[in-house]
Amino acid sequence: MSEFLLKSLDAEAERILSKYDxxxxxxxxLLHLAQDKVGYVTPEVEAWVSKWTEIPVVHxxxxxxxxxxxxxxxxxxxxxxxxxxxxxxxxGGDKILNHxxxxxxxxxxxxxxxxxxSLEEAxxxxxxxxAPMMQVGDEYHGDLTEKKVDEIIxxxxxxxxxAEKS
Amino acid sequence: xxxxxxxxxxxxNAWKLSVAESRGAYETARKTLTSMKPDEITQVVTAANLRGxxxxxxxxxxxxxxxxxxxxxxxxxxxxxxxxxxxxxxxRYILERDPHQMIEGIIISAFAIRxxxxxxxxxxxxxxxxxxxxxxxxxxxxxxxxxxxxxxxGWDLDLVVHRGAGAYICGEETALLNSLEGGxxxxxxxxxxxxxxxxxxxxxxxxxVETLACVPPILKNGAEWFSKLGSPxxxxxxxxxxxxxxxxxxxxxxxxxxxxxxxxxxxxxGLRDGRKLKAVIPGGISAKILTANxxxxxxxxxxxxxxxxxxxxxxxxxxxxxxxxxxxxxLACKFFAHESCGQCSPCREGTGWAFKIVKRIYEGQxxxxxxxxxxxxxxxxEGRTICVFADAAAWPIQSYIxxxxxxxxxxxxxxxxxxxxxxx
Ligand SMILES: Cc1cc2nc3c(=O)[nH]c(=O)nc-3n(C[C@H](O)[C@H](O)[C@H](O)COP(=O)(O)O)c2cc1C
Ligand code: FES
Numbered sequence: 144m145s146e147f148l149l150k151s152l153d154a155e156a157e158r159i160l161s162k163y164d165x166x167x168x169x170x171x172x173l174l175h176l177a178q179d180k181v182g183y184v185t186p187e188v189e190a191w192v193s194k195w196t197e198i199p200v201v202h203x204x205x206x207x208x209x210x211x212x213x214x215x216x217x218x219x220x221x222x223x224x225x226x227x228x229x230x231x232x233x234x235g236g237d238k239i240l241n242h243x244x245x246x247x248x249x250x251x252x253x254x255x256x257x258x259x260x261s262l263e264e265a266x267x268x269x270x271x272x273x274a275p276m277m278q279v280g281d282e283y284h285g286d287l288t289e290k291k292v293d294e295i296i297x298x299x300x301x302x303x304x305x306a307e308k309s
Numbered sequence: 310x311x312x313x314x315x316x317x318x319x320x321x322n323a324w325k326l327s328v329a330e331s332r333g334a335y336e337t338a339r340k341t342l343t344s345m346k347p348d349e350i351t352q353v354v355t356a357a358n359l360r361g362x363x364x365x366x367x368x369x370x371x372x373x374x375x376x377x378x379x380x381x382x383x384x385x386x387x388x389x390x391x392x393x394x395x396x397x398x399x400x401r402y403i404l405e406r407d408p409h410q411m412i413e414g415i416i417i418s419a420f421a422i423r424x425x426x427x428x429x430x431x432x433x434x435x436x437x438x439x440x441x442x443x444x445x446x447x448x449x450x451x452x453x454x455x456x457x458x459x460x461x462x463g464w465d466l467d468l469v470v471h472r473g474a475g476a477y478i479c480g481e482e483t484a485l486l487n488s489l490e491g492g493x494x495x496x497x498x499x500x501x502x503x504x505x506x507x508x509x510x511x512x513x514x515x516x517x518v519e520t521l522a523c524v525p526p527i528l529k530n531g532a533e534w535f536s537k538l539g540s541p542x543x544x545x546x547x548x549x550x551x552x553x554x555x556x557x558x559x560x561x562x563x564x565x566x567x568x569x570x571x572x573x574x575x576x577x578x579g580l581r582d583g584r585k586l587k588a589v590i591p592g593g594i595s596a597k598i599l600t601a602n603x604x605x606x607x608x609x610x611x612x613x614x615x616x617x618x619x620x621x622x623x624x625x626x627x628x629x630x631x632x633x634x635x636x637x638x639x640l641a642c643k644f645f646a647h648e649s650c651g652q653c654s655p656c657r658e659g660t661g662w663a664f665k666i667v668k669r670i671y672e673g674q675x676x677x678x679x680x681x682x683x684x685x686x687x688x689x690x691e692g693r694t695i696c697v698f699a700d701a702a703a704w705p706i707q708s709y710i711x712x713x714x715x716x717x718x719x720x721x722x723x724x725x726x727x728x729x730x731x732x733x
Pocket of ligand 2: 226227228229230231232266267268269270271274276395396397
């Protein structure tokens with residue numbers, strides 16, 4: 144399944160490789176590219192990156208394990224990183240996080256039953272001026288209140304894209 | 310004071326080249342590359358007393374001079390945009406709101422150090438800032454401000470934007486190099502220093518986003534102008550990130566050496582109504598904490614060093630009297646335990662062990678003996694590892710417990726877990 148998806152990325156992979164002085168340096172960008180397409184880092188993704196970078200698969204896997212942004216199992220279509228570091232916590236992040244957990248029905252590391260959301264308790268996302276804050280997909284949302292969290296989640300849940308985007 | 314680094318922060322669409330150019334972007338790079346010699350630029354930057362704004366405060370011109378004079382290898386410029394220090398968000402402002410000033414700084418600096426290839430390593434979670442930055446780089450290429458024969462100067466420069474993947478340690482410069490090479494972000498032993506053996510084994514200069522954004526104004530207005538803006542030996546202005554219990558959290562550009570009290574009370578709008586100051590972290594979570602009566606310090610490298618802490622990343626976290634220091638230490642220890650790369654045992658074991666003990670205290674199960682165990686763990690982590698992450702993890706433990714010991718003891722005596730906020 145993911146092999147077919149990966150094939151469609153070959154041209155982009157070549158373009159990425161051409162920017163680097165050494166092939167192995169393309170490891171992180173290729174993993175990002177493949178994960179965005181496939182949804183998480185499957186064994187096929189690791190093999191595909193290994194093929195392009197000429198790095199043994201075991202080394203690719205070590206790299207995958209080291210970085211928090213690579214999903215080792217399927218993530219929700221909207222991955223949420225909720226900041227749990229100092230400034231966010233001092234401004235009531237804990238309480239809002241608990242509210243969010245109830246709202247989407249999952250705990251840290253979980254994926255909602257409909258596959259829409261996954262949740263990660265993150266360390267400082269360096270947007271402390273808008274604490275408490277979280278990242279939903281690519282986007283930062285700050286000055287969170289329980290009400291604001293409800294609004295953000297409701298908008299996503301209603302949007303048809305939530306179901307399509309993979 | 311005329312803003313230098315933040316002058317375009319509130320100009321709509323300043324990240325687009327047409328707007329940036331209407332505000333004078335790339336004029337200094339054009340002039341510099343067509344009229345100055347590389348070594349002359351380095352001399353100006355040295356005389357300006359520009360010190361690295363990524364945290365360590367190393368003099369930038371001096372760092373550039375560590376490069377070998379003769380080399381057959383390519384020289385790389387690597388831009389550290391991996392901003393991760395809790396309490397810090399200034400580089401994000403530059404990347405999102407005025408990437409062209411930094412790109413212009415990269416062009417001038419690369420020319421000065423004789424580099425034809427630069428990489429920007431940007432924190433992986435910064436997806437929106439990455440898109441803006443990439444589009445700014447693409448626009449600069451389209452106008453031939455990057456690429457071959459820039460400004461007709463005969464100088465070629467390629468610039469690649471590289472995304473990280475979520476690991477605080479990759480902000481440490483040698484971990485960053487390993488990560489950029491496609492590996493795990495493990496810091497390297499120094500020496501050899503990156504200026505001699507850096508990216509792909511070649512001479513490399515690593516500079517922070519903000520450091521490079523200072524370079525065009527320095528070349529435009531001169532070294533003396535820049536050095537006079539700051540305090541002796543600490544040239545220029547600095548972007549202070551202020552967060553926590555203040556009315557107006559945000560990024561404030563102020564001269565080096567501005568008093569911490571002034572930053573909190575004047576610029577950040579003071580504390581929330583009816584609250585008293587309890588403590589301040591002056592330079593990102595790694596910096597030792599200051600108590601409410603220690604804030605008449607100058608915010609520069611030398612001033613904070615004299616106060617027993619550090620300027621670090623200039624991330625100021627303000628805590629009012631609702632803050633429970635046990636909770637605050639719990640948060641700091643959680644961060645370091647989570648982010649230790651695991652390469653050196655004192656750090657891997659020490660951060661994990663310290664977090665477990667602090668968690669126990671925080672949950673109301675601690676004993677006073679635990680405090681001494683924590684201090685012992687901290688002193689066994691300091692200075693025993695490849696990079697200073699372990700030292701940074703030890704400093705909050707030492708400073709919170711020493712400066713707020715009676716609060717820790719009282720908390721332990723109560724044997725209950727308190728809420729993170731509004732404890733008093
Ligand atoms: C644990 C650790 C994390 C660091 N994180 C960053 C960072 O996020 N951004 C940064 O510019 N420098 C960071 N640094 C400092 C870099 O190692 C390096 O000193 C800096 O990028 C050099 O640039 P400068 O001289 O322009 O400041 C970190 C250092 C350590 C030890
Ligand atoms: S502490 Fe939450 S973004 Fe920095």
